[in-house]
Amino acid sequence: MSPDVSVKTLVIDGRDVGATGEQTILEVAREHGIRIPTLCHLEGLMPAGACRMCLVEVVGSNKLLPACVTKVSEGMEVRTHTPELLELRRMTLELLFAERNHICSVCVSNGHCQLQSLAGEHGIDHIRFPYQYPRLQVDTTHPRYGMDPNRCVLCGRCVRVCAEVEGAHTWDLMGRGAGTLVTAELRTPWGLAQTCTSCGKCVQVCPTGALFDKGRAVAEMEKRREFVPAILAGRDEEEELVP
Amino acid sequence: MTEEMIDAGRLDDLLRAIVNGHRCQPGQLVQILREAQDALGYLPASALTAIARALALPRAQVEGVAGFYSFFHLAPVGRYRVLFSDNITDRMLGSAELLERLCNKLWIERGKVSEDGLVSVDTTSCTGMCDQGPALLVNGRAMTRMSAERIDRISELIRTQLPLADWPPEFALVEDNIRRRDTLLGAEWPAGEALRAAIARGAEAMLGEMKLSNLRGRGGAGFTTAIKWESARRAACHGEQGIRYVVCNADEGDPGAFMDRSVLESDPHRVLEGMAIAAYAVGAHTGYLYVRAEYPLAVKRLKLAIKQAERLGVLGHNILETGFDFHVEVRLGAGAFVCGEETALIASIQGGRGNPRPRPPFPAERGLWNSPTLINNVETFANIPTILRKGADWFASIGTEKSKGTKVFALAGAIRNTGLVEVPMGITLREIVYDIGGGIPGDRTLKAVQTGGPSGGCIPAEHIDLPVDYETLNKLGSIMGSGGMIIIDDSACMVDVARFFMEFCMTESCGKCVPCRAGTVQIHNLLTKIARGEASLEDLDRLEKLSNMVKRSSLCGLGQSAPNPVLSTLRYFRDEYLAHVVEHRCPAGVCKIAAEGEVIR
Numbered sequence A: 001m002s003p004d005v006s007v008k009t010l011v012i013d014g015r016d017v018g019a020t021g022e023q024t025i026l027e028v029a030r031e032h033g034i035r036i037p038t039l040c041h042l043e044g045l046m047p048a049g050a051c052r053m054c055l056v057e058v059v060g061s062n063k064l065l066p067a068c069v070t071k072v073s074e075g076m077e078v079r080t081h082t083p084e085l086l087e088l089r090r091m092t093l094e095l096l097f098a099e100r101n102h103i104c105s106v107c108v109s110n111g112h113c114q115l116q117s118l119a120g121e122h123g124i125d126h127i128r129f130p131y132q133y134p135r136l137q138v139d140t141t142h143p144r145y146g147m148d149p150n151r152c153v154l155c156g157r158c159v160r161v162c163a164e165v166e167g168a169h170t171w172d173l174m175g176r177g178a179g180t181l182v183t184a185e186l187r188t189p190w191g192l193a194q195t196c197t198s199c200g201k202c203v204q205v206c207p208t209g210a211l212f213d214k215g216r217a218v219a220e221m222e223k224r225r226e227f228v229p230a231i232l233a234g235r236d237e238e239e240e241l242v243p
Numbered sequence B: 001m002t003e004e005m006i007d008a009g010r011l012d013d014l015l016r017a018i019v020n021g022h023r024c025q026p027g028q029l030v031q032i033l034r035e036a037q038d039a040l041g042y043l044p045a046s047a048l049t050a051i052a053r054a055l056a057l058p059r060a061q062v063e064g065v066a067g068f069y070s071f072f073h074l075a076p077v078g079r080y081r082v083l084f085s086d087n088i089t090d091r092m093l094g095s096a097e098l099l100e101r102l103c104n105k106l107w108i109e110r111g112k113v114s115e116d117g118l119v120s121v122d123t124t125s126c127t128g129m130c131d132q133g134p135a136l137l138v139n140g141r142a143m144t145r146m147s148a149e150r151i152d153r154i155s156e157l158i159r160t161q162l163p164l165a166d167w168p169p170e171f172a173l174v175e176d177n178i179r180r181r182d183t184l185l186g187a188e189w190p191a192g193e194a195l196r197a198a199i200a201r202g203a204e205a206m207l208g209e210m211k212l213s214n215l216r217g218r219g220g221a222g223f224t225t226a227i228k229w230e231s232a233r234r235a236a237c238h239g240e241q242g243i244r245y246v247v248c249n250a251d252e253g254d255p256g257a258f259m260d261r262s263v264l265e266s267d268p269h270r271v272l273e274g275m276a277i278a279a280y281a282v283g284a285h286t287g288y289l290y291v292r293a294e295y296p297l298a299v300k301r302l303k304l305a306i307k308q309a310e311r312l313g314v315l316g317h318n319i320l321e322t323g324f325d326f327h328v329e330v331r332l333g334a335g336a337f338v339c340g341e342e343t344a345l346i347a348s349i350q351g352g353r354g355n356p357r358p359r360p361p362f363p364a365e366r367g368l369w370n371s372p373t374l375i376n377n378v379e380t381f382a383n384i385p386t387i388l389r390k391g392a393d394w395f396a397s398i399g400t401e402k403s404k405g406t407k408v409f410a411l412a413g414a415i416r417n418t419g420l421v422e423v424p425m426g427i428t429l430r431e432i433v434y435d436i437g438g439g440i441p442g443d444r445t446l447k448a449v450q451t452g453g454p455s456g457g458c459i460p461a462e463h464i465d466l467p468v469d470y471e472t473l474n475k476l477g478s479i480m481g482s483g484g485m486i487i488i489d490d491s492a493c494m495v496d497v498a499r500f501f502m503e504f505c506m507t508e509s510c511g512k513c514v515p516c517r518a519g520t521v522q523i524h525n526l527l528t529k530i531a532r533g534e535a536s537l538e539d540l541d542r543l544e545k546l547s548n549m550v551k552r553s554s555l556c557g558l559g560q561s562a563p564n565p566v567l568s569t570l571r572y573f574r575d576e577y578l579a580h581v582v583e584h585r586c587p588a589g590v591c592k593i594a595a596e597g598e599v600i601r
């Protein structure tokens, strides 16, 4: 079937906007400078709809919909910042902070982390849930990079960039539920993974300090997402970290 | 068996045979892993590598799939693998004590393999034998009606290493406890008649008839079947041109549900005929029956029924000499409740991890390999032949205004007659519990009826005179669900009940989305805190807020409905929560209240 190029008009946060039927709510919102927070999404990668940060309200739908995967339709009326949505996003972030160890002050990505900036954006100053802090093994076997699963938010961006862009498919998700882990092939230490090309794309797309360049001290790990060409072509707005 | 013991050459030959048996299709990965594990005892890294190579799949992907399903083992397991069914009904019957007893007798720790590699003992999510519990699986084989004596015998059988085939057959007896039959369970006429009539009338006329019948899906959500059929028939083919699929969802994973097992075991032809009729209506030529691995007997009978049906000309090539082809394949799950969710089920049939994906697009538009795919439940399909044979008017005359026909419920828990009951929609809970179910055993009184499993809620005894239909149950904060009905008497603590279901959802969460993956853990934490009498009123408030958040934000039905048992018990039994929180006491005496100063673990 050919892509739906027909022009649709819709309303986002009270503004009339135009789009084609193939575009997602997120794409259209970004085109018009309307910010919808995202975490698992990265332009150029297959959408996952997993983190639920981008949920928006669509009038007439009793369910909240993820803006990153939901296609626009004619006459759609979208609200991106209702009090309910803000509270839900706040809680999602709190759940992530409580799930693993995200003590920013000792992290290589301190100051350059998407999770941290989202927390800032949402005014999170305390976490209402007890910290789970599973003690997960850090993998430093790769000569250039490291992997600290304690900082991982399981967004799956590394898995997707490695499989879809680099074509190596070194990473995948293991286990399920709260026990899910990102692992290199067959749980081998990363440094021994036969398919890894050491391209570093996973490190660059990781929103947190879970994947990092070795030899960086606290707060030194700035990600260069332009490093990953397919994603550069897609112009990812996530770069603009909110101070 | 250890990895060293399987020499590389033999391993390769063995796996090649398995992979070739599935025509080297990557989509068969889950089935291939199953067979490889059956042959090897577990899935060593060398086997995963060989399978990946043979299928030309990345090793990471093969391992990711193997690591998703709870019945796949990446490390050696005991030669006897004992898994206790963990449903609240098994617990009511003392399964936890029996598990401990077996572990003690065998000198092993739960969840660990004995040093000699002989045995391991653990729990698994409800195995659908709730009417004959406590139940367990030994190497995948169901054993029912466990007692202390039987457990002692089993420990001996294991210690003497008696082959499973020689175990006393009465242990493995699976009964068919049908307490009341109606048009579905009582149907008796040769398979094929309804199909012949349907083909003669043509697809459009049949869709019209289905619409008139107003049949709603029996798998959980109660979606109108005809609308689904229509969209699967009319959807554009995004996958291969002209290809559509029909899938029967027999993953039945709700704790307390065993209707589909019984229907598949006792009347597989009816289900196959329903699928064939649906296939004719939507224009599909291939169908899949996705059955949970816990139902080996159902699988055996289904496979036999498929062969018979093909011989009789009511399935397969040129059905009833009308030129219509419809082939059905059976696919087995591997221990993941979430695979009953339709998009996860599709991922699993395609050989992947059972992670759901956002809907829309719905499977009727984009399902298996992107083609329009009709997914219905076992009981939904089983209803079709009867509707077409007796007419939509007849069907619509049974039940209530919006809920037509009959529904099969699985009665378990604190009730005299456990088993299946088929009743017309709109019957009251009182009639089900007292007239058919024989009431509550002992001198106990009814406290609540739990419907809809982990997605449903608890209906308090004061509402048992209300009719059982989709709308009423929704209004009461529960759902019809697939038909599990757990009867709860006054010896149960509702905080404990809510905690059981949350533990289930937490264990079965696929982990893809944050609200369900992390939220169920925190809800479970809060419920544990409450059960121990250590929670504050603030915690109670947090519990409610978080429950609403998980419900609103989760990706799929599992997370969206996981908080329901909590919310419904908060609604009707808040006093029990308050007793734990304010008075530090469990009114039913079930929860272990922590002593002053004791540390919460």
Ligand SMILES: Cc1cc2nc3c(=O)[nH]c(=O)nc-3n(C[C@H](O)[C@H](O)[C@H](O)COP(=O)(O)O)c2cc1C
Residues within 6 Å of the ligand: B216, B217, B218, B219, B220, B221, B222, B223, B225, B249, B250, B251, B252, B253, B254, B337, B338, B339, B340, B341, B342, B343, B375, B376, B377, B378, B380, B381, B482, B556, B557, B558
């Ligand atoms: C977590 C989860 C588990 C489910 N398990 C089952 C199941 O075991 N059997 C089933 O028929 N439907 C199950 N469903 C519902 C299916 O997604 C789907 O709605 C159903 O199979 C459609 O069939 P129906 O229209 O005939 O009811 C489940 C849904 C969720 C969210």
Ligand code: SF4
Residues within 6 Å of the ligand: A151, A152, A153, A154, A155, A156, A157, A158, A159, A182, A202, A205, A206, A207, A208, A210, A211
């Ligand atoms: S390692 Fe980074 S990119 Fe990969 S899943 Fe975790 S947080 Fe996401």
Ligand code: SF4
Residues within 6 Å of the ligand: B338, B355, B356, B508, B509, B510, B511, B512, B513, B514, B516, B517, B554, B555, B556, B557, B558, B559, B560
């Ligand atoms: S709601 Fe739960 S089961 Fe469903 S996608 Fe999210 S984590 Fe997976």
Ligand code: FES
Residues within 6 Å of the ligand: A037, A038, A039, A040, A041, A048, A049, A050, A051, A052, A053, A054, A055, A066, A067, A068, A069
């Ligand atoms: S950005 Fe849309 S769900 Fe994660």
